[in-house]
Amino acid sequence: MDPRNALQLASVGDIVDAVVAADRLLATVSAHRAELIDEARRRSELSEATTARPAGARWDARTVARRELLSELACALRLPQRSMETLLAESEALVHELPATMSALRAGEISYRHAKAMIDHAGSLPAESRKEFEEALLPQASRLTAAKFDGTARKARERTHPETIRTRHEKCAGDRAVHLVPARDGMAWLNAYLPTATAHSIYNRISDLAISLQRPDETRTLTQLRADVLSELLIDGVGAPGTPSAGLGQGVRATVLITVPVMTLLGHSEEPGHLEGYGPIDPETARRLAAKAPSFIRILTHPETGCVLSVGRSRYKVPKDLRRWLRVRDETCRFPGCNRSASRCDIDHGLDWQFGGRTDSDNLANLCPPDHDLKSETGWSVKHARDGTLNWTSPGGRTYSTDPATPMGPAPPPPF
Template sequence: MSSPAERFPTDPEDPGHDARDSAGGPNPSPNPNSEAAPDAGAAAHARRRRRTLQEQAQASLARKVATARKAHRSIAKATAKRARALADLQRWSSDPATAKLLNPDYAAESVRGPVLADADASPRKIPAWEDQEIARRTITTEVACSLRLADRTAENLIGESSLFAGPMKATLTAMSSGDISYRHGQVLMDQLSLLPLEEAAEFEARLLPEAKDLTVGKLAVKARRMRERAHPETLSTRATAAVAERGVWWEGRADGMGTLTWYGTAVQTQAALDRLTSIAESTQALERHDASIPEMDRRTIGQICADAMADLVLDGVTAAGTGGGIRGSVMVTVPVFTLMGKSEAPGFLEGYGPIPADVAREIAAGAPSFTRLLVHPETGAVLSVGKEQYRVPADTRRWLGLRDGTCRFPGCTRPASRSDIDHTIAREHGGPTDYDNLAHLCRAHHRLKHQTLWAVVQEPGGVLRWTSPAGETHRTYPETTLGPPPTLAPTPEPPATSARPRTSDLPDDPPF
């Protein structure tokens, strides 16, 4: 019987590889004059063969790891090259002459005043952006769409590239040679960006040699400790500034899941985790003593923590009374057969996508009201939208919300319910208030469309064809296939004196 070593898969790239070795090769001829010699010779041959195969495996391992290391270094070199290119783009756009050329007013006969916001057919106006702001937004969105990134990701990438090519040239050089990875460079930047410029060069010189030998995690710990000792400001002063950056972010995940990130003080977040863990441990102890709960249905600590947090966030009330009677609202589309329990076709959550049928039914069971949709039985196209009111603007907005789902700028995922309705062809240029000339744009991209060289055309079926200032074409498609909305006689608008603020009005632009 062959040993595992003798069955080791050979590598055709190994020097000296011979197919006969794979089959075990010929056995040495026995010595007829000795009974022990054949057995001893066979054992020695087997040992030599195992050592040879092991050496071949080690050689293959070394070669394959070297190939991976070379590719890893190539990634660092490529990211350094990208950083230089983006830093060059940022420097170019920051030039006042360039910024002026990126302003649509440069080629116009007259300079525009305030820009029409066009949100929900509202006549309110907003201040025009300055040249530098137009240039910044232009290169951010150009890079985002070209690299298939979110706007915030693109802006962060441009900002860090400028730091690499500026005060962190030594780090960029190390990345260019493949001595450190892009992630090592980011760790250094995270700490260097929090130091005054006069301190950053010395800090980089001390830490960069360490980065060539440490893992990313160990480098982060060491860099954070070194920065704490090197920073001229007290921790109290820096903590006060950091608190201003607190916030909450949501990100959709696969299989009907999502992640809610809370960025707060270390004391608050750690105390919250400790409280959730305490709740989970006491709850788990009760479940263990509850004979009515099958073993397979008993929750883990992590599952109970998640359930407890959902209960506290969705139903809890703050000490000031905030949250009482307030519930988060979502828009879910549920096929009628799914609602009746005759199908397991998924529902659709606005701003996310498909969710399990049982979750959609659970949401529908507690919904205070419904909007009826008439759907084509074969194509799935929505043919009409149910109405509680007979004012065309309200019906059209509901129809557009179902069609678009999100902001229609390339890559944007802001829900339609939190976006403006924009005339693709502006009203002042003769654009009609018709379904095939309207689309949802979030406030930031709405202003971008009106105040930069981005251009958009609405094609049949609600497809938007965007052309960037650099001439690249990007198409965005409706989330739901819809037929034309029903045409009704318009209801006269109330007098201007009785107009009230619109519920769709949003705060200022979200930060990029």
């Protein structure tokens, strides 16, 4: 063997050892993080006894303490509050319910993904069954990939769980959901969490329709046909994806907000449009959607700066005009880390109306109902800047800023 090759292999081996050591360190740090998060939870609960609630408050001291802790940690770690809630529950489980798993994580013997799999499966068992389950499964975690271990733990849970699968399925079916996940280049994932039989029925149905459309001259793959069939079924209510560029169907029409630069709309520019809740879309798609829109809210943008110049006042009631204007400006809930669409938000007065707050753009912002309640019931406060920036201060004194999604000029004055 060439000595140079031997030296290179030895060097690679050393690097692999270093990577393994770094990975073990990550596990140790994850265990320490779990301990700190759980300690924060413990201290937060202790503060409940000393927290006085004003008369008429909708939240009790326990709810306030928990929501303040969740929001403080979520903002500090730049996580959605729901993700932080999961991390808080996982930390509590590791510290108090799965001590052997916590020890293995602290020693770097397993990764956090392995620990999470143990939490997910052991946590759904009765408390008296968890220790035995943990002792039986944990040795396998150190020799299997996280995915393999998850599958092994799932099978063991099925054998161990005292409840029938029917009872457990009925409980889990309550968590069914659909999620939209933005991707790159004008694409997105539409994910559905459904009962297995329903999911398979849907997949088989769109597969059958897709296969029926295959022809010698059909250029689309079966996978592409499935996607087109699903789109046509959900939007038009018909399974005939023969016209890929077709717009919305004759049934229920989706409501989306699309900002199109006026020069793009006229075909004199290739500047992208902006799809609410997603971001840039290609000019051709923007023009096609605008052409098929049943009505318009007039939003003109500067062809060079992109700054909104005007919002049409096509409604008699001013609050509706302002809601439209704020929806364009904010696009999502304006609490740090929240991505809920502004179309499903409340309009909040930064300075409350009863304390002299004005109903104008400098004092209004979209907040989703949970974050609206958080602002009203806890120690969070917000100040509005003239450019639409919201400056938040947490109960612990940390500060965060959220920027408007769309640069806006002054709002049209409300004719009250």
